[in-house]
Amino acid sequence: MTIVLSGLALGAVYALVAIGYNIVFISSSTFNFAQAQLMMVGTFVAYTGLVTWDLPVIVVALLAAAVVAVIAGIEDLTAVWPVKDRHTQLVTTLGVATLLGGACQLIWGNQPLSVPFLSYNDPVDFLGGRTYPVELALIAAAVLLVAVLTWLSKRTMLGQALIGISEDTEAATLRGISVRKLALGAFVFSGALAGVLGLLVGPKTFAVATLGTALAIKGFVALAIGGFGSLPGCLIGGFVVGLAESLTALHWGAQYSSLMVFAVLLVLLLARPTGLFGRTAERVV
Amino acid sequence: MKIGSITKSVVLVGAASVVLAGCAGSNDAGGGGGGDDTYDVMVTAGLSAQGVLAANAQTSVLAAKAGAKVINEQGGIGGKQVELTVVDDGGDPTTAVTKLREAINSGDKPDLFLDSGPSTIAMAVLPVLKQNKILSFNISPAEGTDDPSKFPLNFDLAPGPDANNKGIAQFAKQQGYNDIGILHSNSGSGEAYGTAAKEQITAAGMNVVGIETFDTASLDMTPQLLSLKNAGAKVLVLDAYGAPLGHVLDNMQRLGWDVPIIGETTVSATNLIAKTPPDGVLGTPKVDNLVTQVFQSTVYDPDNEAVNEMVETMAGLGEITTTLILADNYDPFFLVAAAAEKTGNTDPEDLAKALTTDDVLDSAETAFLPRYNFTEDSHAANPDADAFQYVAPTKLVNGQFGNPEA
Numbered sequence: 001m002t003i004v005l006s007g008l009a010l011g012a013v014y015a016l017v018a019i020g021y022n023i024v025f026i027s028s029s030t031f032n033f034a035q036a037q038l039m040m041v042g043t044f045v046a047y048t049g050l051v052t053w054d055l056p057v058i059v060v061a062l063l064a065a066a067v068v069a070v071i072a073g074i075e076d077l078t079a080v081w082p083v084k085d086r087h088t089q090l091v092t093t094l095g096v097a098t099l100l101g102g103a104c105q106l107i108w109g110n111q112p113l114s115v116p117f118l119s120y121n122d123p124v125d126f127l128g129g130r131t132y133p134v135e136l137a138l139i140a141a142a143v144l145l146v147a148v149l150t151w152l153s154k155r156t157m158l159g160q161a162l163i164g165i166s167e168d169t170e171a172a173t174l175r176g177i178s179v180r181k182l183a184l185g186a187f188v189f190s191g192a193l194a195g196v197l198g199l200l201v202g203p204k205t206f207a208v209a210t211l212g213t214a215l216a217i218k219g220f221v222a223l224a225i226g227g228f229g230s231l232p233g234c235l236i237g238g239f240v241v242g243l244a245e246s247l248t249a250l251h252w253g254a255q256y257s258s259l260m261v262f263a264v265l266l267v268l269l270l271a272r273p274t275g276l277f278g279r280t281a282e283r284v285v
Numbered sequence: 286m287k288i289g290s291i292t293k294s295v296v297l298v299g300a301a302s303v304v305l306a307g308c309a310g311s312n313d314a315g316g317g318g319g320g321d322d323t324y325d326v327m328v329t330a331g332l333s334a335q336g337v338l339a340a341n342a343q344t345s346v347l348a349a350k351a352g353a354k355v356i357n358e359q360g361g362i363g364g365k366q367v368e369l370t371v372v373d374d375g376g377d378p379t380t381a382v383t384k385l386r387e388a389i390n391s392g393d394k395p396d397l398f399l400d401s402g403p404s405t406i407a408m409a410v411l412p413v414l415k416q417n418k419i420l421s422f423n424i425s426p427a428e429g430t431d432d433p434s435k436f437p438l439n440f441d442l443a444p445g446p447d448a449n450n451k452g453i454a455q456f457a458k459q460q461g462y463n464d465i466g467i468l469h470s471n472s473g474s475g476e477a478y479g480t481a482a483k484e485q486i487t488a489a490g491m492n493v494v495g496i497e498t499f500d501t502a503s504l505d506m507t508p509q510l511l512s513l514k515n516a517g518a519k520v521l522v523l524d525a526y527g528a529p530l531g532h533v534l535d536n537m538q539r540l541g542w543d544v545p546i547i548g549e550t551t552v553s554a555t556n557l558i559a560k561t562p563p564d565g566v567l568g569t570p571k572v573d574n575l576v577t578q579v580f581q582s583t584v585y586d587p588d589n590e591a592v593n594e595m596v597e598t599m600a601g602l603g604e605i606t607t608t609l610i611l612a613d614n615y616d617p618f619f620l621v622a623a624a625a626e627k628t629g630n631t632d633p634e635d636l637a638k639a640l641t642t643d644d645v646l647d648s649a650e651t652a653f654l655p656r657y658n659f660t661e662d663s664h665a666a667n668p669d670a671d672a673f674q675y676v677a678p679t680k681l682v683n684g685q686f687g688n689p690e691a
Contacts (some may be wrong), residue, residue, distance in 0.1 A: 111338040112528035249508035
């Protein structure tokens with residue numbers, strides 16, 4: 001059970017990155033390559049707030065949300081919106097990712113920094129396994145976030161508007177929805193979310209300038225397994241990646257972990273090209 | 286935008302990012318220093334790289350600057366003052382080769398080349414150095430870098446995996462350990478450490494119950510540790526560097542696995558173990574069972590004059606931010622000076638030959654390692670057993686463990 005919990009916690013981290021990818025994708029069909037780096041910035045702000053400045057957790061959460069939301073907003077205004085072509089946006093958002101990695105290294109240095117979790121993070125027994133409180137919090141946060149965001153997308157006008165944009169931007173515009181404002185809002189929201197989540201991810205991963213790169217690819221695989229546009233898919237995809245990685249390492253050795261993750265992805269995409277929860281869009285040709 | 290095309294694009298951009306990352310990070314100008322009246326030394330380092338690599342590169346460059354300063358005060362090399370050129374290779378082999386070629390093509394090729402790792406840099410620049418007959422010292426031993434038949438003018442400064450693990454096996458045997466598990470990274474040097482650890486521990490008559498690897502980007506090593514625990518390991522020999530070391534220590538605690546840990550030099554090169562919480566893990570139960578392999582020069586000793594001169598000179602030139610385990614580049618100046626003293630010239634082939642003789646190795650006033658023991662058949666650093674020490678982590682003072690002022 002210890003391995004299952006560790007795999008689920010790892011998967012929750014990937015799922016949280018995938019959720020960020022998805023929020024932006026649903027609102028603007030943009031794949032934000034810098035999403036994992038935004039979360040990385042969140043871990044560094046969490047470190048500064050909690051350790052360097054010794055601020056209360058709630059203040060640090062607000063600070064991290066504000067800082068990363070502003071960065072995400074600037075990214076949208078400078079690297080996404082002026083670039084109309086979606087393929088080119090992948091390159092510009094990758095550029096932002098590289099810049100954020102370099103900036104973090106300049107500001108916070110090269111050594112891994114420990115981000116404390118609520119001043120308590122000794123291992124605990126849970127369901128017959130051993131885990132850390134922060135890992136349980138990560139799993140709970142991923143599940144809760146998916147539940148809340150799914151509910152919001154189905155039950156609120158804002159959520160309906162975002163889904164409308166993802167289905168047909170032109171039709172949504174004709175219905176009076178401000179596509180541009182909502183896309184910017186989604187970018188800022190995903191940034192704020194990444195900032196807050198930095199407080200949970202940091203204690204698991206350390207705040208380190210290479211974190212974004214480590215999370216970006218696995219977060220993308222989680223998204224591809226779950227299906228673009230599906231929030232529950234992000235969660236399941238993340239857990240599949242985390243469990244595949246952990247169980248493979250235990251039984252066959254870590255050298256096969258990444259291989260297994262990509263094998264699962266390939267097999268799944270061959271069977272369901274849109275991912276587990278993705279939908280195929282029909283069009284007249 | 287179709288999902289399929291996004292997937293393809295992301296894969297393409299991912300591949301491009303690897304290439305771009307490889308190309309990034311060059312800025313400092315290359316080129317040699319002065320002319321025939323100076324002894325031109327070029328040192329490349331990943332100063333703009335990410336992660337602990339950059340911090341270690343800074344220490345490596347600081348050591349080279351200190352070595353150049355001290356040797357110049359002693360009269361230089363072969364009567365010539367040393368002129369040091371520092372080049373930022375960003376930790377990228379392509380950049381390192383480009384900068385080296387620029388220096389060679391400028392018509393003022395360096396007399397001596399020092400790299401600051403990783404081993405991919407050494408493997409990339411060594412053929413160029415060989416082609417241009419440039420004497421070189423390398424801090425990241427890899428397959429063949431110490432072989433004079435392949436690279437006759439190159440010498441490895443850091444002891445290779447075999448030498449390190451011979452020391453570890455000797456220490457483990459003295460402690461009465463047996464049933465040893467090995468955990469190492471999947472990097473080139475990590476794999477070499479793992480193989481050497483298994484060979485040396487087995488050769489010393491102890492039992493290796495399992496050997497596991499981890500990806501350097503991995504965030505959790507619980508499965509590997511559980512495998513070793515289930516295999517019956519009573520001691521862990523560990524190669525881990527940077528954040529992965531933190532994950533290993535966290536995961537050991539999660540499993541409640543309370544066995545002695547012998548850290549390779551990679552462990553002592555990570556500052557996490559030398560800082561108290563919240564910045565690090567020093568003083569926590571996570572490091573209660575940890576000892577790490579270090580060089581004699583990485584441990585404070587008020588009576589070691591050569592080491593203290595190295596440390597004071599380095600500290601006078603800049604802040605030492607990592608352990609002195611990365612200060613290899615201090616010593617080449619003294620090795621070459623002793624060789625030049627013997628040969629009476631600075632011809633690279635003559636110097637290389639002299640560097641394998643006992644009188645040069647005895648007279649070289651090195652500090653990082655007391656004696657290198659290069660031979661005609663092997664240009665590997667092969668220090669005597671007393672060059673290594675095994676210490677519990679303490680706070681660092683000027684890159685050294687065990688300073689009472691810590």
